Amino acid sequence: MRPYEVMVIFDVGLEEDVIRATIDRATQLVTAGGGTIGRVDRWGRRRFAYEVHHRSEGYYVVIEATAQPPVMADLHRMLGLADEVVRHKVIRLPDKIAGRTLRPVLAEETPADSKANGA
Numbered sequence: 001m002r003p004y005e006v007m008v009i010f011d012v013g014l015e016e017d018v019i020r021a022t023i024d025r026a027t028q029l030v031t032a033g034g035g036t037i038g039r040v041d042r043w044g045r046r047r048f049a050y051e052v053h054h055r056s057e058g059y060y061v062v063i064e065a066t067a068q069p070p071v072m073a074d075l076h077r078m079l080g081l082a083d084e085v086v087r088h089k090v091i092r093l094p095d096k097i098a099g100r101t102l103r104p105v106l107a108e109e110t111p112a113d114s115k116a117n118g119a
Helices: 016-032 070-081 109-117
Strands: 002-011 035-051 055-067 085-092
Touching: 002 016, 002 070, 016 035, 016 055, 035 070, 055 070, 055 085, 070 085
Parallel strands: none
Antiparallel strands: 002 055, 002 085, 035 055
């Protein structure tokens, strides 16, 4: 399982129910694939720095998830085909940011030993 962050920008003219239904579809797709959903942050309406598809505003939503890469590829495809999504981006979070450690240090190994052997 790998940590991901998904930024979705919806058309600002959509009803709240349509946005909620699309977010629910996305979260169900991840959980059906064996992943877990962390936080779903609704940032709300924001102005774009430049026009995207002749629009100057969008409704931003950030989803944090943990899943396998094929599940996130399916989510990427689903969001790309959804008409209500203006833009989206799926990003794999680095292990340091996700709160994981890369490798536990063994009790008999000192930090100087791990640098000496190139690990």
